[in-house]
Amino acid sequence: xxxxxxxxxASVANGWRDTTDAFLATETGxxxxxxxxxxxxxxxxxxxxxxxxxxxxxxPSQVRVVILGQDPYHGPDxxxxxxxxxxxxxxxxxxxxxxxxxxxDDIGAASQxxxxxxxxxxxxxxxxxxxxxxxxxxxxxxxxxxxxxxxxALLAKVAARAEPVVFLLWGAAAQRKRSIVEIGPHRVLTxxxxxxxxxxxxxxxxxxxxxxxxxxxxxxxxxxxxxxxCW
Numbered sequence: 001x002x003x004x005x006x007x008x009x010a011s012v013a014n015g016w017r018d019t020t021d022a023f024l025a026t027e028t029g030x031x032x033x034x035x036x037x038x039x040x041x042x043x044x045x046x047x048x049x050x051x052x053x054x055x056x057x058x059x060p061s062q063v064r065v066v067i068l069g070q071d072p073y074h075g076p077d078x079x080x081x082x083x084x085x086x087x088x089x090x091x092x093x094x095x096x097x098x099x100x101x102x103x104x105d106d107i108g109a110a111s112q113x114x115x116x117x118x119x120x121x122x123x124x125x126x127x128x129x130x131x132x133x134x135x136x137x138x139x140x141x142x143x144x145x146x147x148x149x150x151x152x153a154l155l156a157k158v159a160a161r162a163e164p165v166v167f168l169l170w171g172a173a174a175q176r177k178r179s180i181v182e183i184g185p186h187r188v189l190t191x192x193x194x195x196x197x198x199x200x201x202x203x204x205x206x207x208x209x210x211x212x213x214x215x216x217x218x219x220x221x222x223x224x225x226x227x228x229x230c231w
Contacts, residue, residue: 001046001133005033008051015059019157020052023150032146036133045136047072053081054128055154057121063158064124065215065229066167066181068174071131074139082127084194085117098194098206103231106212123229128154130173155180164222166215170194170206187218 001008012020023029040046050056069083073093078086084096092100092115100115121127131147134140155177158165164185169175171193182188191209192198199206216228 001036001040001051002049004040005036005051009033012052013055013059015061016052016055016154016157019153020055020150023153026149028146028149035145036142039135046133046142047074047136048079048081048133050081051132054083054121054126057082057118058124058126060157060161062124063126063161063165064163064219064223064226066126066128066155066158066165068155068167068169068177069127069129070171070173071129071140071143072134074134074137074141076136079134080116080118081132082117082121083129085121085127086115088114088116090115094196095194095199098196098199102194102207102209103212105208106210107231120229120231125229126158130177152177152180159183159186164218166218166222168211168215171198185222187222189214189218 006024009020009024024033036046067083072079072081073086078090078093080087084099086093086096096115117127128151130151131140131143131145132151133142133147135142159181162185164187167181167186167188169178169188169190175190178188189209189211191204191206191211192201194206212229212231219226219228
């Protein structure tokens with residue numbers, strides 16, 4: 001992180017600010033700010049530098065697809081504020097490699113030549129982690145500290161919109177959010193997490209799920225005026 005968490009909240013894109021401001025006003029929100037700022041003051045290295053980049057690149061009115069992750073990558077120079085994404089030139093983490101291989105096998109070619117998924121975000125794919133920060137070398141270190149209350153509220157904000165959205169819920173943790181988003185005109189696709197530990201496991205293997213082409217098919221039927229996602 002490059003700034004105190006309260007300052008990061010103050011810079012959130014306007015379309016999301018009602019939700020993030022409401023969270024920040026709660027006791028949970030204030031406790032989260034104190035916890036993370038104290039960890040940084042104690043010398044902990046906290047990733048990513050841009051905590052709210054997913055909200056910066058994809059405004060609520062632009063959201064067509066949501067991919068829900070767990071928490072940011074915990075290695076140096078990996079996390080960039082977008083679920084599953086890494087900066088261009090970085091080695092692909094195993095889950096992301098499986099995702100891009102599935103894109104290739106599903107639609108015949110991937111437009112991605114790196115692990116940077118910001119192009120997806122700019123097309124309306126909200127790449128949201130359930131917890132938005134993590135400490136160096138310590139996966140899930142900021143889970144259950146309050147972030148989940150905010151990210152659940154962000155999911156609910158998207159689900160409250162009238163325009164249909166496709167939610168891709170991979171793995172048990174993401175699928176526990178199904179009751180938040182499976183309302184109104186929206187559609188949910190589920191599969192195992194793309195991690196090599198589960199990607200081929202029954203009953204819903206990620207490998208071969210065809211979620212990328214199926215998402216574009218759903219968007220074509222639900223939002224006929226929209227263009228396909230260029231995966």
